[in-house]
Amino acid sequence: MTAPSSLHLSFETVEAGSTILRVKQQQPPWRVVRGFRAPSGETLAHVHNLSGGILDRDSLDVRIDLGAGAQAQVTSTGATRIYRSRSPEGIASQRTRVNIAAGGYLEYLPDQLIPYAGSRFEQTARVELESGASLIWWDRIAPGREASGESFQFHSLASQFEIVACGQPIAIERWTVTPFLEPVDSVARLGPFRHFASCYVCRAGDPPAYWKTFEAQLQIIADRLSSSEILWGVTSLRAHGLVIRGVAINGRALASGLVEFWKAAKWSLCGRVATLPRKVH
C-alpha cells in the first residue's frame, strides 16, 4: 500500500472580503497553479492531474478547506479518466475531504468521470458544512469511452459520498457498479440510460420550507429538460439542501442540463450570475 498523493487547498478571506487560495500541499500527480478571480467573485482553482488520468493502484487524497466567508470555485482541467486495472488488486482510489466554515461558499464543478474498459476505481468524498455554509457540488459519470465503442466495460466503480451539515448527515450515497456481475440496464438501476449525474445544492441552516419551494422551482426546469432520452428529478434532502439527479442516453445533454440547474441554483443561493469556469490546458 503506497502512501496517498496529497493535495491540500485552503481558501481564506483577506481584508476587503476577497478570497485567496493557499496551496498547502501538492504532491505529484496533483498540480494547482494559482487561484484566479472568477467573474462572479469566487476564487477559482483548476485541479490538474498531470498524469492525464488515474492509474492502476493510484491512491489520491484531496483536502479542501474554506475559511469563514471564503468564496471558491473548484474545477478540473478535463475529464477524469480511469485507466485499465492490471489485476483484481489493482484498485485506484481517491479520497476527498471538504470543510466549509460559516458563510463559506464552494462550487465544486469537475468534468465527467470516464471509467475505461477493465478499470477498477473507488472514490470517497465527505463534505462538512458549518451553519451558514453553502455548497453546489456536481458529478457526472460516463459509461466509458463511448467513441471507442466502450460502454460499461469497466470491472468496478464504487462511490461513497456524504454531506454533513451542522453535525448531522443530510445525504449519504454508497454505490458500486459492477457491470459484469449485475446488469446495469435493469430498470432498478439505470434502465435504458447510460450516463448519470447529481448536483447537490445546500446551505446549512435554511428551513425545510425554503427547500421545498426551491425544489418546486427547479422541478419546472427538470420537466422542461426531460424527454425520452433524458430524465431529471429534483428532491429535497432530509434537511439543509436538495439534490438534482439526471439519467441520460447522451452525455452532452446531461452536461448542458447540469449547467442550467447550476445557474438557477447559484442565483437563488447567492444572487450571483453563474459563468462557466475558464479552462486552462
Place this chain on the structure above:
Amino acid sequence: MMLPLLQLQQLADSAFPIGGAAHSLGIEALVEAGLLNTEILAAFLQDYLRETGTLEAAYCRASAGGPDIHQWLSWNLELGARKLARESRDASAAMGRRFLRLAANMSADELLIAASDLGAEVHLAACFGFVAGSLGIDAPTAAAAYLQQSMTALVSACQRLLPLGQTQAHQILWDLKPAILCAVERSATDPSLVSSFTPLLDVACARHATLYTRLFMS
C-alpha cells in the same frame, strides 16, 4: 417460540394499518414513463431486492440485534440520509412512526413505548427490526419478514398500475423468495457499508409528484 412468530406474522401482514398501500416508491412514475411493464416486473423486483432490499434489510437486521437506543436513533438518521428522494424518505418515516406506535401500544413494551414517545425521525425498516428484536425474533428472520412485506406491498401497487392478475402477482411473490433470502444474506454486515445503486428509481421518485394524475401519494 410460537407466540413471537404469530406476532411477527401480524406485523408483516399487508393489512397492518401503517399506510403501506398508499405508496408506490417511484414505481408509478416508472410505469407512467413507459419504463416498467408486466413482462420485466419480476426481473425488476429481483434487482430492487439486490439494491434497495439489501440496504433496508441491513438496517432492519442491525436494529433487531438489541442496539442501545442512541445507536438505533443514529441508524435511523443515517437511513434517512441514504434515502435521497423525499418521496421514499417521507413514506418510510411516516410508516415507521405508525408502525412503532401501533406495536408499542399493542405490546405495551416499555422500550417500544419509550422509543415511540421520543418523536425522533425513524424509518420503517429500522422500526420493523427494533420491534421484532423486542419480541425475541432473530435478526435474519426479522429481515426476511420485512422484505416479504415490502415485496407484497410493491406487487400490490403494481397490480393497480399494470395489467397484473392475482395469480400472476402471487407467482411473482412466490418466485422472489430466493432473492429475498439472498438479500438477507448480503445484509449481514454493518449497514453503513451496504451499497445501493438506484439512480433511475431516485429520479422516478423525484418526478412522481409532477405526474398529471396519480394513484399513489407523493
